[in-house]
Amino acid sequence: MLTTDPFEDDKLREECGVFGIWNADGAASFVALGLHALQHRGQEAAGITSFDGTSFHSHRAAGHVAGNFDKDEVIRALAGRTAIGHVRYSTTGSSALRNVQPLFAELAQGGFAVAHNGNLSNAMKLRRTLNRRGSIFQSTSDTEVIIHLVATSSHNSLIDRLVDALGQVEGAYSLVLLTEHGLVACRDPLGIRPLVMGRVGDSVIFASETVALDVIGARFERDVAPGEMIVVNDSGVRSFRPFAAEQARPCIFEHVYFSRPDSVVDGTSVYESRKKIGAELAQESPVEADIVVPVPDSGVPAALGFSQESGIPFELGIIRSHYVGRTFIQPNQEVRHLGVKLKHNANHALIKGKRVVLIDDSIVRGTTSHKIVQMMRDAGAREVHMRIASPPTRHSCFYGVDTPERAKLLAAQMDVESMTKFINADSLAFISIDGLYRALGDHRNPAAPQRCDACFTGDYPTRLTDLTDKNAEATGLALVASR
Ligand code: SF4
Numbered sequence: 001m002l003t004t005d006p007f008e009d010d011k012l013r014e015e016c017g018v019f020g021i022w023n024a025d026g027a028a029s030f031v032a033l034g035l036h037a038l039q040h041r042g043q044e045a046a047g048i049t050s051f052d053g054t055s056f057h058s059h060r061a062a063g064h065v066a067g068n069f070d071k072d073e074v075i076r077a078l079a080g081r082t083a084i085g086h087v088r089y090s091t092t093g094s095s096a097l098r099n100v101q102p103l104f105a106e107l108a109q110g111g112f113a114v115a116h117n118g119n120l121s122n123a124m125k126l127r128r129t130l131n132r133r134g135s136i137f138q139s140t141s142d143t144e145v146i147i148h149l150v151a152t153s154s155h156n157s158l159i160d161r162l163v164d165a166l167g168q169v170e171g172a173y174s175l176v177l178l179t180e181h182g183l184v185a186c187r188d189p190l191g192i193r194p195l196v197m198g199r200v201g202d203s204v205i206f207a208s209e210t211v212a213l214d215v216i217g218a219r220f221e222r223d224v225a226p227g228e229m230i231v232v233n234d235s236g237v238r239s240f241r242p243f244a245a246e247q248a249r250p251c252i253f254e255h256v257y258f259s260r261p262d263s264v265v266d267g268t269s270v271y272e273s274r275k276k277i278g279a280e281l282a283q284e285s286p287v288e289a290d291i292v293v294p295v296p297d298s299g300v301p302a303a304l305g306f307s308q309e310s311g312i313p314f315e316l317g318i319i320r321s322h323y324v325g326r327t328f329i330q331p332n333q334e335v336r337h338l339g340v341k342l343k344h345n346a347n348h349a350l351i352k353g354k355r356v357v358l359i360d361d362s363i364v365r366g367t368t369s370h371k372i373v374q375m376m377r378d379a380g381a382r383e384v385h386m387r388i389a390s391p392p393t394r395h396s397c398f399y400g401v402d403t404p405e406r407a408k409l410l411a412a413q414m415d416v417e418s419m420t421k422f423i424n425a426d427s428l429a430f431i432s433i434d435g436l437y438r439a440l441g442d443h444r445n446p447a448a449p450q451r452c453d454a455c456f457t458g459d460y461p462t463r464l465t466d467l468t469d470k471n472a473e474a475t476g477l478a479l480v481a482s483r
Contacts, residue, residue, distance in 0.1 A: 010368035011298075011361075012253065012393070012455070015400045016101075016117040017041030017208040018195070020084040020176035021216075022183040022232045024203040028057075028078030031085035032069035034205070034212040039065055040260060041117070041208060042087035049102040049113040051178055052080035056111045060100040082183055084176045086115035089402060099141040102178070107151050109158045110180035116143040117208055118172030118193045119400040122465035126168065145169065159184070159231060163242040170462045172251075172399035174224070176206050182233025190249040190461050191226025192399050192452050194265050204232045209263040220264065226250070249461040251399065252451040255440060256390045257298055257361045258401070268440065271301050276439040277389045277431060278305025278359060285429030286310060287357055287385045293317030295360040295372055296344065302389035303359035310357075317347050317356060318375070344375070352380035358425075362390045364403075366410035369423040377424070386423060388430040391456040392416070398464055403455065433457060 017038030021030050028050045035046055046068055047060030057078045061068040065087060069075065086101035102113040120126075123142035126149065131137070135148040149165030150158070158179055166173070172192035177184040185206040187195045198205040200218035207213055210220050224230060226248040229240040251258070254265045261271040278301065292312050294303030297320065307314035321343050356376050363369050369386060376384045392411030396403040406412045410419055420428040433456055437444035444450070454460045 010364050010366075012257065012364060012397065012401050012403055015042060015089050015119065015402060016115075017087045017212070018084070018115040018117045018174060018176045018206070019086075019208070019212055020082075020115070020178070020183050020185065020206045022082045022204045024081055024200075026075070027081050027083035028069075028085075029075050030203075030205075030216050031078075031083045032065060032075060033215050034207055035065045035069070035085045035087050037212040037215040037260075038087050038208055041258065042089040045088045045097075045100040046086065047088075047100050047102050047115075048078050048083055048085040049104055049115075049178055050078040050080040050083035051111070051113075051180065055079075056104060056113060056178070058102065058104055058113070060097060060102070062097065062100070082178060084113060084115045084178045084183070086117075096140075098139045101141070101143060103139065103141065103143055103147060105147045105151065107147075107158075109161070111178075112147060112150065112158070113178040114143060114146060115176050116146070117174045117195070117400060118188065119398060120145060120169045120173065121171035121398045121462055121467070122169060123171075124466040125469060146173075146175075159229070159240075162186070163229070163240075167243065170465055172462075174208065182231050184229065184231050185224050186229040187224045187226055189227035189243045189246045190452070191223075192249060192251050192461070194250065194254055194259070195224040197221045197224055197230065204237060206230075209259055209265070211260045211263045214262070223266065247448055247450070249449065249452040251401075252436065252440070252453045253390070253397075253401065253455065256436075261301055273440055274301035274361075274389065275305035275308070277436060278302035278307075279309035280305075280435045280439040281359075281387050281389055281429070281431045282306040282309035284432060284435050285387055287387070287427060287429075289355040289357045289383070289385055291315040291317060291350070291354050292357045292359060293351075293376075295358060296320040298361045299359045299389070302361065306357065306359055306387060312357060315347075315350055317351050317358075317379075318344050318372070319347055320344055344372075346375045346379035348379045351376055353382055355383040355385070356381045357385045357387055359387050359389065361388070362393055363388055363410055363419070363423075363430075364393055365408055366419065366422055369425075373423050373425050383426045384424075385427045386420075386425040386429075388428070391430050391433045391436060391453075392419075393455050395455050395458045397455050398460070398467065399452065399454075399462075401455075 019034035049058040102115040104113045120142040150161045153161035153164040174193040174195035175186045198213035198218040227243040255273040259270045292307040294300040394412045
């Protein structure tokens with residue numbers, strides 16, 4: 001098999017999307033639609049769990065939402081007026097079916113299903129402790145730690161047990177949970193990953209992004225606040241703030257790349273944010289050129305912003321085919337290198353003889369940027385200038401985003417001058433961290449940043465217990481080995 005989408009393969013990848021609905025006829029069919037709109041947040045597996053007032057029903061499968069949840073018999077089997085769902089790209093735990101969410105357990109207090117967007121940075125430590133106390137894990141997912149902490153809590157009610165459990169975890173979690181007593185939504189005290197609440201008729205909905213509300217005709221009500229827990233059942237909608245208030249640190253990368261441009265994140269249109277980022281980039285790093293070309297699809301709004309600010313015409317210099325899957329079986333070795341052009345091809349007639357500004361959202365390993373620059377040169381570009389709508393990605397994410405280890409991040413290894421040579425561009429510039437905040441309407445406070453920007457700055461908003469333990473262990477081993 002040959003990868004036909006090298007542009008997407010050299011991106012940071014959001015790991016999960018969640019959706020939950022309470023009080024809707026055929027709740028599972030709404031969840032399937034919502035998950036469909038969140039497919040960009042996780043494409044390896046999808047799952048839905050419903051509750052019909054007596055029993056829980058679950059269907060989890062590898063692959064996309066379409067294909068798994070477009071069959072009548074599958075949706076009919078997910079009976080009930082309340083359901084939650086999850087799309088996944090693996091973070092912690094392998095992609096085996098046992099890790100596909102929602103995870104479900106029969107607790108002493110009844111059935112308990114959980115769908116989690118984020119990643120716990122002390123899950124390994126908690127797991128070791130739980131293992132020693134006799135907990136038997138069914139999956140390798142960090143999310144299962146929450147279930148065991150709830151199961152073994154000394155508190156009485158399920159909600160108190162959940163609060164007790166979440167009080168012990170570190171890292172990022174936006175959760176929707178299904179119990180016999182109602183639907184629960186919860187966001188970590190820093191609000192690292194997004195979670196929104198909406199309504200349609202008498203139904204209450206929670207979703208990772210507003211676009212999932214749009215597709216089912218629901219109206220956006222509000223963000224679930226950082227540190228907030230919302231319980232929805234026949235008694236109504238109740239909001240709790242069980243954790244001490246902290247300065248929120250929502251992920252800044254949601255605006256740069258992860259969220260769909262038609263979503264509203266932290267009260268701001270992602271599309272507008274990206275255009276402003278492009279405009280800020282044009283102000284910070286202007287360049288003499290003939291055309292502004294976006295790297296499709298994620299570079300498009302930033303390129304529009306760059307074009308409008310600079311006055312350089314916006315042109316579609318790279319055309320994307322929408323009929324190509326992620327991989328393609330190459331007929332023979334000779335055409336292997338041609339596969340990458342199946343999905344993206346230079347618009348030769350446009351590019352020839354032009355000075356091109358290429359706009360992309362980020363550089364991860366740099367392999368893609370090199371290929372795109374070469375694609376422009378092969379098409380006859382006179383000059384190729386690359387402008388990036390995020391600061392250099394120098395650090396790994398531990399909060400639910402798939403990042404290569406630091407050693408594989410180009411910006412962790414090279415300065416901008418060396419990167420320019422590596423990708424073979426005439427010039428390369430990234431938006432500054434302050435410029436990125438400005439574009440989002442903030443003034444960055446370096447002493448207490450208003451967002452998580454750790455992949456650019458290394459300023460992680462939580463402890464990284466598992467990483468520290470791993471490093472300590474490695475150092476310990478090295479010490480032993482050197483004795
Ligand atoms: Fe987002 Fe980067 Fe923070 Fe991860 S490290 S949550 S990708 S800003």
